[in-house]
Amino acid sequence: MIKYYEKSKAKCQELKHKDSILILGIESSCDETSVAIVKNGREILTNIIASQIDIHKKFGGVVPEVASRNHILAIDKVFKKVLETAGKNINEIDAVAITYGAGLMGALLVGVNFAKALAYSLDIPCIAVSHVEGHISANYLTHKNLRPPFICLMVSGGHTAILKVNNYISHTLLGSTVDDAAGEAFDKVARVLGLSYPGGVQIDNLAKFGKPNIKFTKHNALKDSLNFSFSGIKTAVINYVNSKKMKNEDFVKEDICASFQKIIVDDISNKAVKACKLQNLNKLVVAGGVGANSYLKENLTKLCKDNNIELYFPDLKLCTDNAAMIASSGYFNLMAGKNIADLSLTAKPTVSL
Numbered sequence: 001m002i003k004y005y006e007k008s009k010a011k012c013q014e015l016k017h018k019d020s021i022l023i024l025g026i027e028s029s030c031d032e033t034s035v036a037i038v039k040n041g042r043e044i045l046t047n048i049i050a051s052q053i054d055i056h057k058k059f060g061g062v063v064p065e066v067a068s069r070n071h072i073l074a075i076d077k078v079f080k081k082v083l084e085t086a087g088k089n090i091n092e093i094d095a096v097a098i099t100y101g102a103g104l105m106g107a108l109l110v111g112v113n114f115a116k117a118l119a120y121s122l123d124i125p126c127i128a129v130s131h132v133e134g135h136i137s138a139n140y141l142t143h144k145n146l147r148p149p150f151i152c153l154m155v156s157g158g159h160t161a162i163l164k165v166n167n168y169i170s171h172t173l174l175g176s177t178v179d180d181a182a183g184e185a186f187d188k189v190a191r192v193l194g195l196s197y198p199g200g201v202q203i204d205n206l207a208k209f210g211k212p213n214i215k216f217t218k219h220n221a222l223k224d225s226l227n228f229s230f231s232g233i234k235t236a237v238i239n240y241v242n243s244k245k246m247k248n249e250d251f252v253k254e255d256i257c258a259s260f261q262k263i264i265v266d267d268i269s270n271k272a273v274k275a276c277k278l279q280n281l282n283k284l285v286v287a288g289g290v291g292a293n294s295y296l297k298e299n300l301t302k303l304c305k306d307n308n309i310e311l312y313f314p315d316l317k318l319c320t321d322n323a324a325m326i327a328s329s330g331y332f333n334l335m336a337g338k339n340i341a342d343l344s345l346t347a348k349p350t351v352s353l
């Protein structure tokens, strides 16, 4: 009997010669249960996202155990709905792509086990996808002609980094955060201001009505590198709010949001442009949830225009977690014969960038 893994490798070779490849992507790394079908890595047939945000809102953030349980309740329904919406029979799917990490262990395991069982029962390959690479691929779905190499500004709730994307399946890390991720800092500051989870979008909205007139002390030690630190600014905001509260003084949330957001966004924008210059690449691609930030878009658009850099953002709905980006990354891995999973595939809470 030929082992499943050997058969998968052989099938991936055969698929390389097929004109139309349908990949079913699955994403369950945090608080979104998502399943999608993508054709040839670029065309979304269906992308359904069952969000748990309303469930976690009352806790002020994602509760890992609650997230796992809700993935279990949702995954089969979302999977069936995706096939129905795409008008596809399960036997038309060529491969399954699954986020194996980074993320919450229990949440990831729900998707990984579902994907393995599905792929094994259908006798089709299962491709293990890194969540970070998935976020980059959201841009291949949005911009049909986008091709590597380029510089990627990865700004999500779990990662903040500048990458040189060499080709569809490999990248080089140029810089990253030494403490919090940008999205994490947004969410923590939002919590201090009493804004509901997830806080990034709330800060974005309030900042539009405020002035960036508060001088929060900025961490300067990393200013000449491509690395980031956001925990200092986060603490400065927390101290500012607490001292105002203790003195019974009023504070303007809108101004705090505008000031905090400007410091973070200016820093990540400047370093992303600097990376393009250092690497002599005039293409900048933004990836991850903070890519939905309106001031980031406005600021980078101006900076890139001034510096002759082509700028790419994913569609707003593809900035945050979704399975279409995982299916797209799965396609490029499959074409390269990379990350074809064995049945021993398991979830990984951290994945090196």
Ligand code: KG4
Residues within 6 Å of the ligand: 030, 131, 135, 155, 156, 157, 158, 159, 182, 183, 184, 186, 187, 198, 199, 200, 201, 204, 288, 289, 290, 291, 292, 293, 294, 319, 320, 321
């Ligand atoms: O990429 P993502 O969905 O999750 C991870 O892979 O970590 O990103 C979620 C993060 C959250 O921290 C959320 O607050 C942030 O993206 N976010 C925003 C905005 N929309 C989402 N941050 C700033 N401005 C936004 N408009």
Ligand code: ZN
Residues within 6 Å of the ligand: 131, 135, 156, 157, 288, 289, 320, 321
């Ligand atoms: Zn994500």
